[in-house]
Amino acid sequence: xxxxQSERLPEPTPGQPHRAGDTERIGTSKVTYLAPLPLPxxxxxxxxxxxxxxxxxxxxxxxxxxxxxxxxQLAILGPSFGMFFCLVIAPLLLIAVMDWEFxxxxxxxAIFGGGTFSLLAWIAMRRNHxxxxxxxxIRFHRQRREVCFIVKERRLGREVxxxxxxxxxxxxxxxxEGYGATQYGTTRQYGLGIGYAHPETGKWLKxxxxxxxxxxxxxxxxxxxxxxxxxxxxxxxxxDPLGLRAPGDxxxxxxxxxxxxxxxxxxxLRQNPSFWRYLYVPLWYFIHAITLWTLPGxxxxxxxRIIQQRRPQLKLAKVEEWSKPLPKAQWAKPSTELVKLSAxxxxxxxxxxxxxxEEIFAEAYRRQGVVA
Numbered sequence: 545x546x547x548x549q550s551e552r553l554p555e556p557t558p559g560q561p562h563r564a565g566d567t568e569r570i571g572t573s574k575v576t577y578l579a580p581l582p583l584p585x586x587x588x589x590x591x592x593x594x595x596x597x598x599x600x601x602x603x604x605x606x607x608x609x610x611x612x613x614x615x616x617q618l619a620i621l622g623p624s625f626g627m628f629f630c631l632v633i634a635p636l637l638l639i640a641v642m643d644w645e646f647x648x649x650x651x652x653x654a655i656f657g658g659g660t661f662s663l664l665a666w667i668a669m670r671r672n673h674x675x676x677x678x679x680x681x682i683r684f685h686r687q688r689r690e691v692c693f694i695v696k697e698r699r700l701g702r703e704v705x706x707x708x709x710x711x712x713x714x715x716x717x718x719x720x721e722g723y724g725a726t727q728y729g730t731t732r733q734y735g736l737g738i739g740y741a742h743p744e745t746g747k748w749l750k751x752x753x754x755x756x757x758x759x760x761x762x763x764x765x766x767x768x769x770x771x772x773x774x775x776x777x778x779x780x781x782x783x784d785p786l787g788l789r790a791p792g793d794x795x796x797x798x799x800x801x802x803x804x805x806x807x808x809x810x811x812x813l814r815q816n817p818s819f820w821r822y823l824y825v826p827l828w829y830f831i832h833a834i835t836l837w838t839l840p841g842x843x844x845x846x847x848x849r850i851i852q853q854r855r856p857q858l859k860l861a862k863v864e865e866w867s868k869p870l871p872k873a874q875w876a877k878p879s880t881e882l883v884k885l886s887a888x889x890x891x892x893x894x895x896x897x898x899x900x901x902e903e904i905f906a907e908a909y910r911r912q913g914v915v916a
Contacts, residue, residue, distance in 0.1 A: 562577045562580065562716065562718075563577065563579075563580055563581050563909075564577060564578050564579055564580070564581050564582060564583045564905055565577065565583070565901065565902045565904075565905025565906055565909070566902070567902050571722075572722065572723040573720055573721065573722035573723065573733075574720070574721045574722075575718050575719070575720055576718065576719045576720075576721075576901070576902060577716070577717070577718050578717040578718060578719060578762070578765050578769075579713075579715050579716055579717040579769075580713060580714050580715065580716060581713060581881070581882060581885065582712070582713065582715070582717065582769045582772070582882075583882075583885055583886055583889050583905055583908070584766075584769065584770075584886055584889055584890060584893075585762045585765070585766055585769075585901050586889075586890075586893045586897065586901070586904075587759060587762045587763050587766050588763060588766065589763055589764075589766035589767040589769075589770045589771075589776055589781070589782050590760065590763035590764065590766075590767070590782050591609070591763075591764060591767050591779075591782040591783045592755070592756065592760050592763070592764070593609075593753070593755060593756075593760075593764065594609040594610070594612055594783060595607055595608075595609045595753070595764065596609055596767060596779060596782070596783065597609050597610060597681050598795070599771070599778075599779050599795065601687075601777070601869065602685060602686070602687055602867065602868070602869040602870075603683050603684060603685045603686070603867050604683070604684045604686070604768070604771050605681035605682070605683050605684075606681055606682050606683075606684060606738075606751075606768060607679060607680070607681040607682050607751050607753075608676060608679035608680065608681035610795075610796040610797065610844070610848045610851070611672075611673075611676065611796075611797070611843075611844045611847045611848055611851075612797050612844060613797045613798070613801045613802060613840045613841050613844050614840075615669070615672065615840075615844070616669070616835075616839075616840030616841075616843045616844055617831075617835045617840045619665035619666075619668065619669050619840075620665070620834075620835045620836055620839070620840060621831070621834060621835050622661045622665060623657075623658045623659075623661035623662040623665060624658075624834045624835060624836070625834055626654070626657050626658055626661055627654040627655075627657070627658040628834060630650045630651070630653050630654035630657065630658075631650060631651065631654050634650055635647055635650060673847060673850075673851075676847075676851055677850075677851055677854060680694045682738065682751060683863070683867065684712070684768060684771065684772055685866065685867065686712075686771060686772045686773075686774065687869060687870045687874075687875045687876065688866070688870065688875075688876055689711065689712040689713070689772065689876035689877075689878070690709050690710065690711060690712055690866075690876075691709070691710050691711075691712055691715050691740070692707055692708070692709050692710075692863060692866060692867075693707070693708045693710065693740065693749045694706070694707055694708075694860075694863070695708055695742070695747070695749055705860060707860055707862045707863050707866070708740075708742060708749060709866065710740045710749075712772055713878070713879055713882060714740070715738065715739075715740055716738070716739050716740060717736070717737065717738045717739075717765055717768075718736075718737045719734075719735070719736055719737075719758060719761040719762055719765065720733070720734065720735045720736075720737065720752075720761070721733075721734055721758050722734070722735070733754060734754065734755045734756065734757050734758050734760070734761050735752055735753060735754045735755055735761060736752065736753060736755055736761040736764050736765055737750060737751070737752035737753075738750060738751055738752070738768075739751070739752075762901075767782050773878070773886075779795050788801050788804045788805055788808065789801075789804065790804050790807075796844070796845070796848045797841065797844050797845075798841045798842070798844055798845035798848070799838040799841030799842050799845065800841070801841055801844075802832065802837070802838050802840070802841045803838070806828075806832075809824075809825065809828055813825060881912075881914070884912055885908050885909070885912055885914065888908040888911055888912055889904055889905060889908045892904050892907055892908060
């Protein structure tokens with residue numbers, strides 16, 4: 545999915561010096577810096593928001609993930625279940641007083657309500673599709689240890705896409721834990737931001753988005769950090785905790801996702817039979833029948849193909865050339881400072897795994913003699 549944006553998240557000032565482990569208060573929000581000098585946080589990498597798009601041995605695209613089967617299932621479930629309730633469940637509950645005239649009321653409600661919900665679902669899915677199509681991912685090239693932003697530049701009176709390449713270890717990243725007050729009580733917001741000041745114009749290049757919690761913000765960052773440091777080599781490790789991708793399946797979701805879910809359902813029933821599993825099986829089949837079986841998977845696959853064909857930003861000649869794999873002899877190496885600090889952070893975390901990351905990073909800096 546496209547990264548969910550929010551204008552309300554605080555962000556650091558461009559050009560202001562920071563390093564991993566620094567913290568800052570901006571209003572009622574706490575900002576924890578994760579880079580420059582990206583050190584391991586110790587959390588498991590997880591892409592809960594499905595922000596990772598393409599990933600291979602050379603590069604990873606972040607900020608514009610593929611459409612999900614669940615999104616289409618949800619869009620179909622609303623109108624389908626509403627019609628099923630009006631045409632089947634409600635008449636059965638009222639069978640004692642039901643006659644043809646009464647049933648016609650439910651029939652009209654099912655047609656009108658189902659049509660209305662279908663239209664609303666279609667509008668929502670079209671909006672999501674437009675967001676995904678317009679989303680411009682950030683590309684992380686681990687063999688070069690560089691990051692590519694696509695920015696809009698105005699030339700000769702028109703906007704053109706321009707690629708800006710920045711060093712990986714100079715990239716700024718921050719996790720936000722924000723607090724707010726409404727008439728209903730206190731609210732919390734969590735998010736992850738990535739940015740860099742344009743080396744020529746000083747323009748602030750960034751992407752930021754909401755997450756469901758601080759641990760998920762750090763986990764999403766860990767996906768990027770672990771990938772760049774060759775600690776992560778497959779999207780299955782961070783996007784498929786339920787094992788819904790079989791060997792040979794494409795990395796995006798589709799009809800195979802539903803077929804694999806059915807296979808896992810019956811494997812679990814055979815290996816660990818229980819009353820609750822036997823109760824869940826007919827419910828699983830009912831939900832998937834209501835959502836028209838594998839149709840959501842085919843729709844997700846179709847949208848993924850359309851987006852890949854129509855998204856032009858990453859087809860720039862400069863980006864295409866920059867994205868090519870390098871011979872292993874030409875792979876960039878991490879800085880000595882990053883290697884030493886990362887090893888120190890792991891030693892400290894192994895001794896005290898519950899300690900906050902900002903304290904761990906600060907102690908690692910002190911032990912290695914790094915001055916702020």
